[in-house]
Every structure is written in C-alpha cells, then in structure tokens.
Amino acid sequence: MKLxxxxxxxxxxxxxxxxxxxxxxxxxxxxxxxxxYIIANNIESHLKSVSIIKEQxxxxxxxxxxxTIFLLTKSPRLIQDAALATELDPGEKDxxxxxxxxxxxxxxxxxxxxxxxxxxxxxxxxxxxASSEKKLEGQFKDSEQWFSxxxxxxxxSDIFHSLALERPTMAISAxxxxxxxxxxxxxxxxxxxxxxxEIMLERSGLGETGQTYLVNKDNLLITESHKNPDFTFKEWIxxxxxxxxxxxxxxxxxxxxxxxxxxxxxxxWIASLELVIVAEMDQAEAYEPIRRLGxxxxxxxxxxxxxxxxxxxxxxxxxxRPIQHLATGAEELGKxxxxxxxxxxxxxxxxxxxxxxxxxxxxIHDKDTQLQQRAKSLATANKEMESFSYSISHxxxxxxxxxxxxxxILIDEYESKLTEDAKGYLKKIQWNSLKMSSLIDxxxxxxxxxxxxxxxxxxxxxxxVKQALEELEGEQAGxxxxxxxxxxxxxxxxxxxxxxxxxxxxxxxxxxxxxKKIAIIEIGSEKNNKETVYFIRDNGVGFDMRYAEKLFGxxxxxxxxxxxxxxxxxxxISQSIIHRHGGRVWAEAEVGKGATFYFTLGGKDGx
Amino acid sequence: xxxxxxxxxxxxxxxxxxxxMVSCQSKEQELPPDEITVRLKWVHQAQFAxxxxxxxxxxxxxxNLKVEIIPFSFEEPVxxxxxxxxxxxxxxxxxxxxxxxxxxxxxxxxAVIYKxxxxxxxxxKESGITSPQDFVGKKVGLKPGQIMLSYQVMMEKLGxxxxxxxxxxxxxxxxxxxxxxxADVSTGFSINEPQLAIESGYDVNIMLFADYGVSVYDDVxxxxxxxxxxxxxxxxxxxxxxxxxxxxxxxxEEETVEIIMNYAIDSTKSHQTYMLHQSIPLIHxxxxxxxxxxxxxxxxxxxxxxxxxxxxxxxxxxxxYTMTFLNEIYGLVE
Numbered sequence: 049m050k051l052x053x054x055x056x057x058x059x060x061x062x063x064x065x066x067x068x069x070x071x072x073x074x075x076x077x078x079x080x081x082x083x084x085y086i087i088a089n090n091i092e093s094h095l096k097s098v099s100i101i102k103e104q105x106x107x108x109x110x111x112x113x114x115x116t117i118f119l120l121t122k123s124p125r126l127i128q129d130a131a132l133a134t135e136l137d138p139g140e141k142d143x144x145x146x147x148x149x150x151x152x153x154x155x156x157x158x159x160x161x162x163x164x165x166x167x168x169x170x171x172x173x174x175x176x177x178a179s180s181e182k183k184l185e186g187q188f189k190d191s192e193q194w195f196s197x198x199x200x201x202x203x204x205s206d207i208f209h210s211l212a213l214e215r216p217t218m219a220i221s222a223x224x225x226x227x228x229x230x231x232x233x234x235x236x237x238x239x240x241x242x243x244x245x246e247i248m249l250e251r252s253g254l255g256e257t258g259q260t261y262l263v264n265k266d267n268l269l270i271t272e273s274h275k276n277p278d279f280t281f282k283e284w285i286x287x288x289x290x291x292x293x294x295x296x297x298x299x300x301x302x303x304x305x306x307x308x309x310x311x312x313x314x315x316x317w318i319a320s321l322e323l324v325i326v327a328e329m330d331q332a333e334a335y336e337p338i339r340r341l342g343x344x345x346x347x348x349x350x351x352x353x354x355x356x357x358x359x360x361x362x363x364x365x366x367x368x369r370p371i372q373h374l375a376t377g378a379e380e381l382g383k384x385x386x387x388x389x390x391x392x393x394x395x396x397x398x399x400x401x402x403x404x405x406x407x408x409x410x411x412i413h414d415k416d417t418q419l420q421q422r423a424k425s426l427a428t429a430n431k432e433m434e435s436f437s438y439s440i441s442h443x444x445x446x447x448x449x450x451x452x453x454x455x456x457i458l459i460d461e462y463e464s465k466l467t468e469d470a471k472g473y474l475k476k477i478q479w480n481s482l483k484m485s486s487l488i489d490x491x492x493x494x495x496x497x498x499x500x501x502x503x504x505x506x507x508x509x510x511x512x513v514k515q516a517l518e519e520l521e522g523e524q525a526g527x528x529x530x531x532x533x534x535x536x537x538x539x540x541x542x543x544x545x546x547x548x549x550x551x552x553x554x555x556x557x558x559x560x561x562x563x564k565k566i567a568i569i570e571i572g573s574e575k576n577n578k579e580t581v582y583f584i585r586d587n588g589v590g591f592d593m594r595y596a597e598k599l600f601g602x603x604x605x606x607x608x609x610x611x612x613x614x615x616x617x618x619x620x621i622s623q624s625i626i627h628r629h630g631g632r633v634w635a636e637a638e639v640g641k642g643a644t645f646y647f648t649l650g651g652k653d654g655x
Numbered sequence: 656x657x658x659x660x661x662x663x664x665x666x667x668x669x670x671x672x673x674x675x676m677v678s679c680q681s682k683e684q685e686l687p688p689d690e691i692t693v694r695l696k697w698v699h700q701a702q703f704a705x706x707x708x709x710x711x712x713x714x715x716x717x718x719n720l721k722v723e724i725i726p727f728s729f730e731e732p733v734x735x736x737x738x739x740x741x742x743x744x745x746x747x748x749x750x751x752x753x754x755x756x757x758x759x760x761x762x763x764x765x766a767v768i769y770k771x772x773x774x775x776x777x778x779x780k781e782s783g784i785t786s787p788q789d790f791v792g793k794k795v796g797l798k799p800g801q802i803m804l805s806y807q808v809m810m811e812k813l814g815x816x817x818x819x820x821x822x823x824x825x826x827x828x829x830x831x832x833x834x835x836x837x838a839d840v841s842t843g844f845s846i847n848e849p850q851l852a853i854e855s856g857y858d859v860n861i862m863l864f865a866d867y868g869v870s871v872y873d874d875v876x877x878x879x880x881x882x883x884x885x886x887x888x889x890x891x892x893x894x895x896x897x898x899x900x901x902x903x904x905x906x907x908e909e910e911t912v913e914i915i916m917n918y919a920i921d922s923t924k925s926h927q928t929y930m931l932h933q934s935i936p937l938i939h940x941x942x943x944x945x946x947x948x949x950x951x952x953x954x955x956x957x958x959x960x961x962x963x964x965x966x967x968x969x970x971x972x973x974x975x976y977t978m979t980f981l982n983e984i985y986g987l988v989e
Contacts, residue, residue, distance in 0.1 A: 182785075183785060183786075185786070186787070186867075187867060188812065188866065188867055191951070191952070191955055205942070206941070207941055208940050209939065211771070211936055211937075214936070266985070281941060282906050
C-alpha cells in the first residue's frame with residue numbers, strides 16, 4: 049500500500065487521517081442514524097398522541113350531535129308538535145300552528161351551529177313535514193338509510209354528499225315517540241362538517257408541514273387537507289398509512305403521502321365513525337434538526353481533520369529535517385569530508401542522535417588524523433627499516449667477508465704452517481661465516497617480503513605449482529618421489545610470491561621425506577564452506593603437534609641442523625606472504641607419519 | 656485495470672437497459688389490444704364523461720383496450736346492438752334493464768353511474784312553483800316514456816289528483832315551452848334542459864323526481880349474460896378504466912369539459928360544463944364508491960315499474976344486476 053511506504057510526511061498524514069477519519073465517520077454515522085431514529089420515534093409517538101386526541105374530539109363532536117338530536121326528540125313540545133303534524137289534516141289550522149312551532153324549534157337548534165339543516169319526517173311515508181329549509185318540505189326521504197334506521201333509534205350516517213346542502217354532510221336521526229311509545233316520525237339533522245374540518249385543520253404542535261385528515265372506508269378524503277384544499281371529497285388516498293389502517297392495522301410509520309412527500313405518519317381506524325384518521329409530518333421537517341446538526345458536525349469534523357493533517361505534517365517535518373541533515377552528514381562523511389558537523393538545538397531524541405553523530409564524526413576525524421600520523425610514522429619507519437636493513441647487510445657483511453676472506457687466506461697461504469686442528473678450526477670459521485651470510489640474506493629477504501607490494505592477478509595455481517616444481521628439479525633428482533597433483537583452481541594472487549610459497553612448502557616436503565624410500569607428496573585443494581583450502585601433504589618425518597605454534601616463527605626449527613639443513617625462515621616468509629593475501633596457514637602432522645600444510649587465501653581466491 | 660472495469664460496467668449497463676427496453680416493447684406488442692364498442696344511450700355529452708376521459712387519458716389503453724364510443728341512434732338501438740353482439744357494452748337506465756329482463760332479454764347491469772336519477776321537473780323561478788304540490792291548476796309539460804311514468808308514480812305517492820293538473824305535451828328538448836309560457840312546468844334531465852333556460856337568462860327551480868318518491872337508479876353499464884360469464888376479465892378491465900375515467904372527471908372538471916368537446920361538437924362549452932357539474936353529485940354520493948349498487952335501490956326501481964304497470968309481472972330483479980365486478984375492483988381496496 050502506498051500509504052505505508054512513501055515519505056514520512058505522507059505516512060504521518062495518512063496515518064493521522066486514517067486514525068482520525070474512521071472514528072469520525074463511524075461516530076458521525078452512529079450519531080446521525082440514532083438521532084434520526086430518536087426523532088422518528090418521538091415524532092411518531094407525538095403524531096399518535098395527536099391522532100388519539102383528535103379522535104377523542106371527533107367522538108365528542110359526534111356524541112354531541114347525537115345528544116342534541118336525541119334530546120330534542122325527548123322534548124315534550126317537539127313530540128306534541130310532531131303528533132299534531134302527523135295526525136292532523138293540512139287543512140286544519142292547528143296543523144299549521146304545529147308546523148310553525150316545529151320550524152321555530154328547528155331554527156333555534158340551527159343557531160347553535162353544529163347542525164346545518166334539520167327536518168322532521170313522517171314516520172310512515174318518510175315525507176318531510178317540517179324543515180328548517182322550506183324547499184325540503186314535501187320531499188320524500190323514505191329511501192334513505194337515516195330514515196329507515198332512524199325509525200328505531202339514534203342513527204348516525206356515513207358522510208355523504210347532500211344535494212340539498214350542495215356539500216358533504218352527515219345525517220343524525222332519531223325517532224320521535226311519546227311516553228306511551230306512540231311513534232310519530234323521525235327527526236333528522238344534517239351536521240355541519242365545517243366543524244369536522246376545523247378539528248382536523250387545527251395543527252398546533254405539528255410544525256410547518258404537520259397535518260391531520262380523515263379518510264372514509266372507500267379511501268375518499270373527507271376533510272380539508274393543507275397540501276391541497278381542493279381535494280376534499282375529490283381525492284382518493286391510497287398511501288401506506290391509509291391502506292394499513294383500513295386493513296385494521298393502527299400504527300405509525302414512514303412512507304410517502306398523497307402529495308408524494310416522504311412523511312412520518314400515525315394512522316388509526318375510528319370504528320364508530322367508520323373513518324381513518326391520519327396525522328403526518330414531512331420527513332424533511334422532522335429530520336431538519338439532525339440534518340443541520342449533521343452538517344455542523346461535518347464542517348467541524350472536516351476542519352478538525354484539516355488542522356490535524358496540518359499538525360501531522362508539521363510534526364513529520366520537524367522529524368524529517370534533522371534526519372535529512374543526518375543523511376547529508378553521513379553522505380559527507382562517506383565522501384571524506386570529516387569536518388562536517390550538524391547543527392542541532394533540540395534536546396529530543398533526534399537532537400541526541402545529532403549530537404552523537406557529531407561526536408562520532410569528531411572521533412572519526414581524530415582517528416583519521418591518528419591513522420594518518422601512524423601511516424606517516426610507518427612510512428618513516430619503513431624507510432628507516434630499508435636503510436637499516438641495507439646498512440645491516442652492508443655493515444654486517446663487511447666483517448663477515450673479512451672473516452671468511454682472511455680464513456681463506458690462512459687456509460690457502462699458510463697451509464704448511466698450520467696444524468690439522470688449526471685447519472679444521474679455520475674451516476669451521478669459514479662455514480659459520482657462510483652460514484651467517486646466508487642467515488643475513490634470509491633475514492633481509494624476509495624483511496623485504498614483508499614490505500613488498502602485492503601485485504595480484506588471476507593465475508592458475510596449477511601453473512604456479514608447475515613452475516615451483518621446475519625450480520626444485522634439482523632436489524628431486526635421484527630420488528623416488530611420487531607426486532600427486534590434484535585439481536587446483538584458479539586464484540587471485542601475486543604469482544611471484546605464491547611461487548615462493550609453493551617452492552618453500554614443496555622444498556620442505558622434499559627435505560623432510562629424504563629419509564623415506566619412496567616420498568609420497570600430495571598437492572591439492574578442498575572446498576569447505578566458503579573457502580578453498582590448499583594443502584601439501586608429505587609422508588616424511590612429521591613433527592610434534594605440541595610445537596605447531598612455533599613452526600612459522602622466524603628462525604624456528606623443530607629439527608636440528610644436523611638432521612635437516614635450513615635456516616628456518618622459509619615458513620615465516622610463506623606465512624608472511626599468505627597473510628599479505630588475507631589468508632591463513634596452518635599445519636597438521638604426526639611424528640614419523642608425515643605432515644600436511646594447509647593454507648587459504650582469504651576469500652580472494654578468484655571464484 | 657480500473658479503466659477496464661469501468662468500461663465493462665458501462666457496457667453492461669447499456670446492454671441491460673437496451674434489453675429491458677426491448678423486452679418492454681415486446682411485452683406490449685405481445686398482446687394486441689382488445690377492440691370493443693360501447694353504446695351510449697344518448698348523443699355525445701357530459702353525461703358520459705367517464706367514458707370519454709378513459710379513452711382520451713389512456714385508461715382504456717392501460718387495460719389493453721381499444722374502445723369505440725358510439726352514441727345513440729334510432730337505426731341501431733342500444734339494447735339490440737348489445738344483444739346481437741355488435742357492441743360489447745352499453746349504457747341504459749336501470750328501469751330499461753329490468754324491462755328488458757321482463758321481456759326475456761339476457762342483459763345485466765354491472766355498475767351504476769347515476770345513483771340518483773337526473774329526471775326532473777323544472778319551472779322558472781318567477782313562477783313560484785317549487786314543489787309538485789304547487790302543480791295544482793298549472794300546466795305541466797310531459798314527455799312520453801320514463802318521464803310520464805315517473806310523473807304518474809310521483810303524483811300518486813304525493814296523493815295529488817292528476818286531474819287537478821293540466822298536462823301538456825312538450826317538445827323533446829328545450830326550454831322554449833317554459834319561456835313562452837306554453838307550460839308552467841317542464842320536464843327533462845336536471846343535468847340538461849334547465850341549463851337552456853339559465854342560458855337564456857332565467858333562474859329555475861329544479862324538482863328531482865328522486866326527491867319526490869321516484870328514487871331509482873338511472874344510467875347503468877350493462878352487457879349480455881354471455882359476455883359477463885365468458886369474458887369476465889374483459890368486463891373488469893373495461894369497468895376499472897371507466898371508473899377511473901369518472902374519478903378523473905370529478906377531480907378535473909375543466910379538463911374533462913375540453914375532452915367532452917371533442918365528442919359533443921354540436922354543443923357549447925358552457926352547456927357541457929353545467930352538465931358535468933350537475934352530474935357529479937348524482938354519481939359521486941360519497942357513502943359508497945362510484946359505481947356501487949345497493950339492492951334496495953334495485954328493489955325500488957322494480958317496484959316503481961311494477962306499480963306503474965310497465966312490467967306486468969314481478970321480475971327477479973336480482974338477475975338484473977351483478978356485484979361481481981365491483982367486488983373485484985373495490986374488494987381489494989377495502
């Protein structure tokens with residue numbers, strides 16, 4: 049992921065944003081949705097309460113209407129007038145008196161306001177005998193439910209459209225009977241549905257978009273709606289709320305209303321009125337507070353994130369800059385600019401690191417100075433060594449030459465004057481001088497080897513071994529030597545010096561197998577792990593492993609001069625050469641069984 | 656990689672949209688619309704608004720119907736036309752359906768349009784005649800047929816001696832007889848004739864026969880028993896669309912008048928506006944859905960016919976109508 053790689057700045061910012069955004073978003077969503085849920089619940093229960101309260105108001109209104117008509121039918125005056133109106137002939141005077149009396153009662157009731165029309169129907173024919181509306185008188189209402197039902201008891205009809213009123217109404221009818229149970233007719237009142245609408249239009253506590261309305265069992269909108277005042281009695285509502293209520297499911301919910309607005313609604317079926325009451329509020333209005341809060345939170349959260357991201361960036365930078373300085377410093381040091389120091393004022397971890405860096409640079413600088421001085425003194429020492437060796441050889445040889453010269457003169461010219469013993473002593477003096485000379489030579493050689501420059505190249509070990517063997521032909525002459533030269537690889541080495549090594553080791557092998565009838569000498573190489581180990585094995589006299597350490601010392605000999613000649617500096621020279629190549633040399637032997645000399649060339653074997 | 660995915664997504668969406676469009680098309684083309692004819696009981700006018708609206712607003716089309724609307728003609732009476740099978744549906748009054756059944760004709764109503772009959776008597780306001788009781792000593796203009804029938808039934812119910820009233824024959828259509836005093840009271844359809852007087856500047860008093868004891872159903876949608884039994888789906892579709900047409904007309908009176916004018920070319924907008932407006936309360940009464948029928952109204956209609964001797968013997972009027980299709984359409988909702 050790119051987030052995890054990239055620069056420190058980007059990573060710091062990315063991680064911060066991740067750590068900040070995710071909880072923000074999660075908590076934001078949780079808050080928002082739980083807020084909506086809480087609001088929805090609150091609104092739903094509020095709307096439900098409103099609908100219950102309104103239902104109560106409606107039932108009270110209905111009850112009141114019923115009571116009015118019912119009580120009226122119990123009024124003695126009304127009963128008397130009704131009796132007269134039905135029993136008397138229209139020709140009789142008292143008939144008209146009764147009618148006028150009825151009409152005056154009716155207009156009084158009308159003045160109360162709940163009822164728009166009121167009339168009295170003949171119990172047998174259903175004809176309108178007296179009415180608050182003169183036009184109705186004489187009409188027949190016998191086919192109406194409120195007549196047939198009103199004959200037996202208080203009856204409240206469904207809401208219907210009245211031609212007489214030219215608007216929707218509800219009929220309340222009751223029988224007029226006297227104390228003896230004599231039935232005269234039916235009193236009918238047409239309700240003023242405006243009051244119904246008023247109850248429903250009242251919308252305090254419902255905000256801007258809240259509304260309540262009534263729908264009948266055929267989905268017809270009965271009362272006025274705020275969203276469309278023209279819809280009354282002309283709109284059929286098939287919203288989820290109405291359908292559920294008509295199905296007997298009084299509840300609350302969220303759905304789309306008849307104006308296609310998403311709303312929260314409460315709906316219930318009022319059985320005695322056979323109407324559905326609906327209370328709704330637009331979801332937009334309901335959720336407005338949470339929406340605004342959500343926006344505020346989003347803005348706030350966004351700015352927090354922005355500030356945080358900037359802070360993360362700043363923090364990252366405060367770390368990066370010193371690190372970049374350190375990187376530059378390391379680069380400079382690498383280039384060799386040892387005077388480079390990094391400025392740092394801070395006491396924090398980076399500051400500490402910087403201080404340590406500076407200390408390290410100073411230390412390197414000192415060491416470097418020291419090294420340079422040492423190199424200088426070494427060079428001086430080498431030079432001194434050169435002149436020293438030269439003068440030694442020169443100065444040491446001069447007396448030696450004198451010694452051997454004068455001994456020779458004595459032997460040659462004073463032979464007759466010398467006794468045999470004297471001649472023997474003089475020969476000894478000569479031999480020792482020669483010996484001394486060769487020792488000096490070897491010493492010089494050894495010291496030179498140590499200071500010689502290594503000129504490495506890729507050479508074939510086999511070739512070098514061949515050259516060494518050629519050089520040692522003399523020593524092989526007249527002897528039975530079995531030579532096994534195994535596979536030898538190619539290595540990176542100074543060919544001249546390596547030849548000296550092989551010459552030395554082979555020469556030793558030849559020397560120390562002199563006493564054997566058949567000298568078996570093996571030259572080969574083995575690979576172990578990472579390095580090639582070269583070996584020269586012989587079946588000569590071997591040596592005691594206890595003295596293995598001494599083997600490679602200068603002038604160290606483990607056998608007497610009498611047994612084997614040699615100055616004892618050959619191995620020291622070989623070791624020096626091998627060490628110069630970065631390798632190691634060691635030997636293993638068993639007295640009387642032979643010796644094996646191993647050496648490596650320190651990983652520069654040219655593989 | 657992302658580019659390829661978006662590319663693929665776009666292609667998939669385009670292809671699926673095309674497929675759904677094609678399948679939609681082919682679905683419609685799968686079944687050709689049923690071509691049917693409905694016979695109106697009179698000339699083209701707002702009386703049949705629901706049918707025109709259903710045709711013009713695509714309600715019939717939605718039910719995969721292609722409806723030809725043919726008005727009344729003397730040459731091809733509606734009943735015969737439907738019985739012969741020339742037309743599938745017709746509009747006639749409920750009385751005429753009972754009469755037909757009495758005559759052994761296998762027709763049946765499956766919805767009522769005018770729950771309150773617009774048959775009426777009307778007078779000029781200045782005459783002061785506001786109810787039949789005022790007819791005594793006056794000239795009442797009558798037309799033969801249903802009107803005469805209703806008049807007789809009414810007068811009997813009211814207990815008014817028809818001898819006390821002068822009966823005159825009036826023209827088939829018009830308010831002239833009233834205006835020129837040939838009659839004091841004329842008759843007609845409340846949705847129609849009175850408007851002519853109003854147009855001429857007179858106020859009128861309208862007395863519906865329905866208010867005076869002749870409370871019957873008027874226009875009903877009917878078909879043969881055969882159609883109702885063997886093509887119920889077709890009947891339901893036609894009924895549903897026609898009822899929707901009436902609902903739309905109730906909600907959009909102005910627009911409906913415009914639609915009617917496409918058919919009632921010989922009439923005026925003001926006349927059709929009046930007719931539509933007066934019709935609606937007779938059709939949409941509120942206590943039951945549009946088209947819904949009650950048995951006692953059919954009983955009453957039958958009773959009137961019997962009493963007036965239009966039918967000699969009682970008829971099984973329950974066979975004159977069926978609630979099956981109304982139940983199908985409204986039953987689900989309730």
